[in-house]
Amino acid sequence: MLKVIAARVVLGLLTLLAVSALIFAATEILPGDVASAVLGQGATPETLATFRAELGLDRPAYIRYFEWLFSALQGDLGVALTNKRDILTSIAPRFENTMFLAGYAALIAVPLSVGLGILAAINEGKWIDRVANVLSLAAISFPEFFIAYVLILVFAVKLGWFPSLSTVFDDMTLSQRFHVTALPAVTLTMLVAAHMLRMTRSSVLSIMSQPYIEMAFLKGLKRSRVVFVHALPNAAAPIITVIALNLAYLIVGVVVIEVVFVYPGVGQFMVDGVTKRDLPVVQACGLVFAAAFVILNTFADVMSILVNPRLRKPR
Amino acid sequence: MTQWEQLQEAAKTGRVNRREFMRYAAALGITTSLASGLMVKAGYADEPKKGGTLRIGMEGGSASDSLDPRTYADSVMIASSLCIMNCLVEFDSAGNPVGELFESWEAKPGAVEWVFKVRQGVKFSNGKTLDAEDCIYSIQIHRGETKSPAKGILEQIKEIKATSASEVTITLSSGNADFPVILGDYHLVVVPKDFSDWQKPIGTGAYTLESFEPGVRLVFKNRGDYWKPGRGNFDMVEIRNIQDQAARTAALQSGEVDAVNRLDARTVDLLKQDSNLSIVRTKGTGNRYCFVSRVTQKPFDNKDLRLALKYGIDRQGIIDSVYSGYAVPGNDHTLDALNPFYNTRMPQRAYDPDKAAFHFKKAGLGDTKIELQTSEGAWNTAVDCASLFQESLKKANITLDVNKVSADGYWDNVWLKAPFCAVYWGRRLSADQTFTQVYGSASDWNDSDWRIPAFDKLVEEARVELDQAKRTELYFQCQEMIAEEGGMVCFAITDYLDGYSTKVMGAEPHARYDLNDNRIAEKGWFA
Numbered sequence: 028m029l030k031v032i033a034a035r036v037v038l039g040l041l042t043l044l045a046v047s048a049l050i051f052a053a054t055e056i057l058p059g060d061v062a063s064a065v066l067g068q069g070a071t072p073e074t075l076a077t078f079r080a081e082l083g084l085d086r087p088a089y090i091r092y093f094e095w096l097f098s099a100l101q102g103d104l105g106v107a108l109t110n111k112r113d114i115l116t117s118i119a120p121r122f123e124n125t126m127f128l129a130g131y132a133a134l135i136a137v138p139l140s141v142g143l144g145i146l147a148a149i150n151e152g153k154w155i156d157r158v159a160n161v162l163s164l165a166a167i168s169f170p171e172f173f174i175a176y177v178l179i180l181v182f183a184v185k186l187g188w189f190p191s192l193s194t195v196f197d198d199m200t201l202s203q204r205f206h207v208t209a210l211p212a213v214t215l216t217m218l219v220a221a222h223m224l225r226m227t228r229s230s231v232l233s234i235m236s237q238p239y240i241e242m243a244f245l246k247g248l249k250r251s252r253v254v255f256v257h258a259l260p261n262a263a264a265p266i267i268t269v270i271a272l273n274l275a276y277l278i279v280g281v282v283v284i285e286v287v288f289v290y291p292g293v294g295q296f297m298v299d300g301v302t303k304r305d306l307p308v309v310q311a312c313g314l315v316f317a318a319a320f321v322i323l324n325t326f327a328d329v330m331s332i333l334v335n336p337r338l339r340k341p342r
Numbered sequence: 343m344t345q346w347e348q349l350q351e352a353a354k355t356g357r358v359n360r361r362e363f364m365r366y367a368a369a370l371g372i373t374t375s376l377a378s379g380l381m382v383k384a385g386y387a388d389e390p391k392k393g394g395t396l397r398i399g400m401e402g403g404s405a406s407d408s409l410d411p412r413t414y415a416d417s418v419m420i421a422s423s424l425c426i427m428n429c430l431v432e433f434d435s436a437g438n439p440v441g442e443l444f445e446s447w448e449a450k451p452g453a454v455e456w457v458f459k460v461r462q463g464v465k466f467s468n469g470k471t472l473d474a475e476d477c478i479y480s481i482q483i484h485r486g487e488t489k490s491p492a493k494g495i496l497e498q499i500k501e502i503k504a505t506s507a508s509e510v511t512i513t514l515s516s517g518n519a520d521f522p523v524i525l526g527d528y529h530l531v532v533v534p535k536d537f538s539d540w541q542k543p544i545g546t547g548a549y550t551l552e553s554f555e556p557g558v559r560l561v562f563k564n565r566g567d568y569w570k571p572g573r574g575n576f577d578m579v580e581i582r583n584i585q586d587q588a589a590r591t592a593a594l595q596s597g598e599v600d601a602v603n604r605l606d607a608r609t610v611d612l613l614k615q616d617s618n619l620s621i622v623r624t625k626g627t628g629n630r631y632c633f634v635s636r637v638t639q640k641p642f643d644n645k646d647l648r649l650a651l652k653y654g655i656d657r658q659g660i661i662d663s664v665y666s667g668y669a670v671p672g673n674d675h676t677l678d679a680l681n682p683f684y685n686t687r688m689p690q691r692a693y694d695p696d697k698a699a700f701h702f703k704k705a706g707l708g709d710t711k712i713e714l715q716t717s718e719g720a721w722n723t724a725v726d727c728a729s730l731f732q733e734s735l736k737k738a739n740i741t742l743d744v745n746k747v748s749a750d751g752y753w754d755n756v757w758l759k760a761p762f763c764a765v766y767w768g769r770r771l772s773a774d775q776t777f778t779q780v781y782g783s784a785s786d787w788n789d790s791d792w793r794i795p796a797f798d799k800l801v802e803e804a805r806v807e808l809d810q811a812k813r814t815e816l817y818f819q820c821q822e823m824i825a826e827e828g829g830m831v832c833f834a835i836t837d838y839l840d841g842y843s844t845k846v847m848g849a850e851p852h853a854r855y856d857l858n859d860n861r862i863a864e865k866g867w868f869a
Contacts, residue, residue, distance in 0.1 A: 072786070078489045110408030110556055117405070117556070176588060183596045191592040192399075192599075194558060194582065286586045289593075291558040295585075299405035299557055308406070 032329050039325035043317060047099070050313035051092045054306045062304075095307070099314060105307040107300075114311045118293060122315060124195060125292035128208055129277035132215035137270060140220040144227025144266075149254050151232060159228075163221035175214045175287040182210060193288040211288040215281065219273040226269040230262040237261075264331035271327030278323075279316040390848065390867035395578040398862065399590045399599035403583040405557030410540035411529045412483065412490035417603060418560075420528045421860040422581055425562045426467075427531035427545030430458075430477060431522050432861075437680055437853030439522045443477060443532050443546065444510070453517035453806050458510045458525075464569045468544045470534050474504035479535040481525075492529035495775065517806030519813065520772040527771055528860075548574025548864050557583050562863070575867035594619065594841045601846055601866075603856050605839040607668035613841060620842050622858075624851035626670035627678050628836035630767040631727060633714060636791040637829040639761040641712065646705035648829055651712075652691055654698030656734035657833045664726050665836060672832035674825040676767045676780050679835075680853040683773040683817035688825065698738035712742050715756050719749030720764035727833070728764060758789055765789055767832075769854065773817050777801045781824055790829030797823050845869045 062078040079085055098105060104114040140163070147156040166174070183191035193208045234240065235258055243253045282294035293312055300308030403418025411427075414420055432442040441447075445461040464472040481502060484490040498521075501513040514521065534544055542551055546569065549562035560581045568574035582599060584590040590602045591609065595616065605613065605621065614621055635642035635651070642648060657671040670679065673691055677684050716728035725746055732742045747756055756763050770776040778801060779785050783793035797820065804816035824830070838856035842849045848866035852859040858866070 074489045074493060077487060081489075107406060109406035110410075110413065112408075112556065120555075176592075179589075179592045184592055187596060190598055191589065191596050192582065192584070196559070287589055289582070289584050289586070289589050291555065295557065296405045303404065303406045305406050 028332070031332060035325050035328050035332075039321045043321050046317040046321070047096060047314060048092070050310055050317065051088075051095065054309050054313075055088050095310065099311075104311040104314075107305055107308050109303050109305045109308075114307055117308075118296065118311055118315065120197075121291055121293045121296050124290065125278055125281070125294070127195070127204065128211060128215070128281070128290060128292065129274065131205065131208055131212040132219070132277050133274055135212060136216040136220050136223065136273070139216065140223035141227050141266065141270075143220075144224040145231060145254060145259070147224070147228045148231035148235070148258075149251055156228075159224060163224045166217035167221040169217075171214060171218055172283050172287055174217055175211070175284060178210045178214060179287075191288070193290045195291070208288075208290070211281075211284050211290055214284055214288075215277055219276060223266075223269055223273055227262075227266050230265045231258050234258040234262045260334060263334045267330045267334070268327050271323045275320045275323045278319045390572050390575050391869070392575050392867070393577055394575075394868040395580060396576040396601065396846070396863055396866065396868075397580045397582065397599045398857070399582050399584040399593050399602040400857075401583075401585055401587070401590065401604045403557060403585075407556040408540060409543050409551075409554065411480075411531050412488055412492075414529055415491065417855070417857075417860060418581060418583060420855070421857060421863065422560045422562075423528070423531050423543075423545075424547065424861050425549040425560075425579055425581075425863050426543050426547045426551055427533065428464075428547055429526060429528065430480075430530050430532060431526035433526055433852070433854050433859060435850055435852050435859075437682070439526050443472060444522075444525065447522055449519070449521070449808070451808075453519045453521065453808060454514050456512045456514070456521055457505070458512065460508045460510060461569075462508060464546050466534050466544050466546055467550045467565055468534065470544075472532070472546055473507045474510045475507075475535045476532055477510055478502055478504060479537075480532040481530060484529060490529060492527050494779075495524050495527060495771075498524075516802075518774065519805060519808050520774045523772040524775070549579055552578075559583065570864070573864050576863065579863040581863075591841070594843070597843065600843045601849070601857065601862055602841045603838075605841050607666045607837070607839060610668065610839050610841075611666065618844055620844050620846075620849065622840040622842060622849050622851055623668070624838040624840075624853075624856060625679075626835040626837060627680050627769055627853055628669075628838045628856075629721065630672060630676045630678070630769075630832055631669075631721065631724070631834045631836070632672070632676070632765050632767065632830050632832040633716075633728070633731065633762065634765045634789045634831075635762040635829040636760075636789070638791045641705075641707050641710050642761055642829060644705045644707065645827060646701040647707060647712075648827075650698045650701035650705060650738065650740060651735075652825075652831050653694045653701065654735040654738045654740055655731050655831055655833050656693040657691075659693065659734060660727050660730045661834050663730065664723050665834065668839060669834045669836040672835050673821075674828065674830060674832045675821050676770075676830075676832055677773060677776055677821060678769060681773055681776075683814055685818045685821040687818065688822055691825065693734060695734075695738040698735070698740065702738060702740050709741075712740070713745055713762060714742055715745050715747050715760040715763040717747045717749050717752045717756065717764065719747075719752030720757075721766045724764040724766075731831075731833075758787070773820075774801065774805050777817075777820050777824075781820075781828065792824075792828050792830075794823070794827070 062075050062084060095105070102115065104118065106112065107114055107117065143159045147159045150156050179191045182189045189210050190207050193211050195204050195207060231254060240253060240257055243257045281292065282298055284290065285292045285295045293315060297309060297312035300312060398421070400418050400421065402416035407419050409419070409423065411423060414423060428443050430442060430444045431439045434440050441461070443461050443464065444458040447456055447458045449456050460472065460474050460477055466472065481496065484492040485496050485499065498514045498516065498518060499512055500515045503511055505511045518524070532546060537544055548564060548568040550565045552561040552563045554560050562579040564574060564577050584593060584602070587604065587606045591605065591613065593599045594602045610621055613619055635648060637643055637648070652674055661667060661669045661671060671690055673688065714728055714731070716724045718725060728744045732744050735742045757765060767780060770779060779787055781788060781792060781797065782801065783795065783798050800816050800820050804813050807813040807816060840849065840856050845868050846866050847869050848858065849862060850858055
């Protein structure tokens with residue numbers, strides 16, 4: 028079993044390496060370069076050439092790739108071309124913020140959607156199943172910025188219960204942080220809950236049509252016991268995968284939420300980097316996002332193997 | 343209520359400022375001395391009050407911001423730098439240059455040699471007293487081997503030297519009557535000689551930097567004893583980056599910030615109904631929106647086609663539907679009406695499909711395709727404007743192909759290359775700078791590629807002309823030439839729309855930038 032897990036981890040690392048090459052290539056083919064983007068309308072050919080040479084943009088791409096990769100491996104993500112700040116120190120607090128918000132949202136969303144999913148499966152076809160379905164579908168059908176603005180309008184502007192600006196600062200206590208980021212966390216919950224809820228419900232239900240479940244019913248067990256003890260462990264693998272996928276989404280896919288709630292996460296940092304063609308910043312963000320994605324997926328795979336005896340021994 | 347009572351009520355709630363109050367009072371026939379006496383009663387103390395934390399929510403910053411003046415390009419950094427530092431020259435609300443760290447100046451005849459007096463008794467936040475060397479250093483960092491955007495405007499300097507500890511003499515390569523205006527450029531903020539730690543700048547401003555998270559927030563603390571009387575009144579100033587317009591508006595409405603810039607013209611009328619907010623509108627000094635053709639490329643080398651395009655655009659229609667009326671029509675050049683040299687005798691070009699059709703026919707192009715490239719990357723509503731342009735040309739039987747291109751890399755790949763594309767221009771410091779940069783033969787940014795020696799000669803003549811009337815005449819001719827022959831359809835100049843909480847005083851419109859020339863932290867106070 029250890030061998031299987033090790034194989035997964037190695038595979039994850041290889042994926043990350045491939046992604047790093049892709050990120051580098053993608054930033055290379057962006058139209059325009061950092062020199063012209065930073066200087067904007069103020070650029071003259073002469074200042075452009077000076078700036079390009081200063082940044083080392085005149086050297087071949089593959090040399091810059093390996094230089095970048097090796098320093099990244101040593102934890103040195105370089106210096107932002109635009110404001111000369113160390114990228115690692117700029118990105119670290121923002122990554123913490125992103126993780127905080129993602130964690131907060133997951134804390135609400137995962138128990139809620141898995142719980143409701145199981146509840147819906149137990150009560151298949153009854154009113155609670157329908158209500159959960161309709162509400163969760165309605166929530167993902169609205170675009171995220173719409174939900175965000177409605178929440179801001181109601182809870183920040185009209186009622187004044189929560190601030191509309193969710194920016195967190197170093198000097199805030201934990202409870203203050205939970206308070207100011209409540210609205211974005213709820214918005215994110217509404218975005219990811221439906222997916223997890225429906226996956227939980229359908230994977231539990233699909234197990235429920237298996238002969239051994241029928242056997243369990245025939246033994247005279249209660250429906251809830253059949254669901255929790257017999258069906259759920261076997262339905263866990265797809266649920267874990269979909270949770271991991273949604274957690275990854277919470278980390279990498281929340282730029283719009285960050286903009287609307289003025290939340291200083293990595294997404295906004297990356298968008299600023301792209302508009303200013305600050306390649307080291309874009310690459311660093313890309314790498315962080317890719318790492319988060321790969322780690323979560325590897326983790327999901329490993330967990331699925333652990334909970335499912337059949338996967339523990341590959342044929 | 344009588345009008346006078348209404349006015350007093352408006353003054354109490356902060357809907358009119360001191361200047362407006364005086365003006366309206368005069369219009370109602372109330373004498374100045376009576377009005378200023380009543381003004382105090384109506385809630386206006388003459389003296390600004392000290393204290394409080396001003397929280398400003400601004401668009402125009404990013405995670406890549408830096409306090410190095412050679413990188414400033416947008417509002418957040420301009421406003422922030424002005425908290426910590428001072429410029430050499432500032433502008434009064436009508437846009438005329440007045441002394442800041444250069445207290446006064448004098449031009450030798452011909453406007454080639456300029457003598458600037460350095461303000462005395464001004465101290466940096468590290469205790470050093472300002473002298474001529476500091477001013478010179480702060481100019482020199484933008485010259486030579488640098489990527490400073492101010493490099494271009496300073497190229498005219500031939501020699502710069504301290505003629506005493508309190509006097510700087512600058513010799514130009516050729517005369518420029520507007521040179522003090524050039525020195526008012528926002529990049530030219532003053533730091534002590536040889537200073538280079540841009541993470542924590544030292545300046546002569548009212549505040550010192552407390553913390554700086556690029557793209558998130560800047561916090562400033564009053565350092566006390568500011569050299570400008572009545573200014574620098576807040577204890578603390580906090581500038582928050584709020585890039586999203588709706589988020590900025592919501593933050594102002596919910597009282598999380600006291601001031602915001604760049605309100606949405608489409609919703610500003612709704613905000614006006616909120617009695618806790620006041621909206622400050624500066625008419626027609628914002629971005630100049632243009633469709634620019636390159637006159638050296640076919641078919642735009644045809645002057646009649648260019649005229650057809652200028653007559654065929656429904657300026658007011660675009661302003662009303664896209665900007666809810668919060669813009670003024672452009673007159674096919676980029677000078678705005680608040681510039682002292684704005685041509686007032688030239689009639690505003692209006693939408694005239696018949697004239698457009700006439701010129702189009704005269705151009706004899708048959709069914710040559712006319713393509714306009716536009717993009718959200720030019721400015722956020724450029725695509726809407728282009729579609730309306732297309733519609734209004736239809737009435738003149740002119741078919742315009744609107745091609746929406748990628749926002750990404752727009753300024754690299756389309757601007758200065760496409761034969762006809764959407765472009766916005768910002769306000770330039772002076773008429774001279776406008777004409778030299780936008781239309782001068784030597785300019786790299788002459789996006790219409792309209793290079794006319796006779797025009798350059800007019801501009802050069804005006805540059806050294808110290809007689810205001812003669813100078814005005816020359817600039818009038820320049821504007822007439824551009825509007826008649828140039829390749830630019832400049833159809834709208836937007837208003838600046840600031841939002842304030844009514845407790846913020848000193849929030850006046852300014853001819854240069856919004857948020858009272860981005861100096862609300864310095865000029866304002868709490869009621």
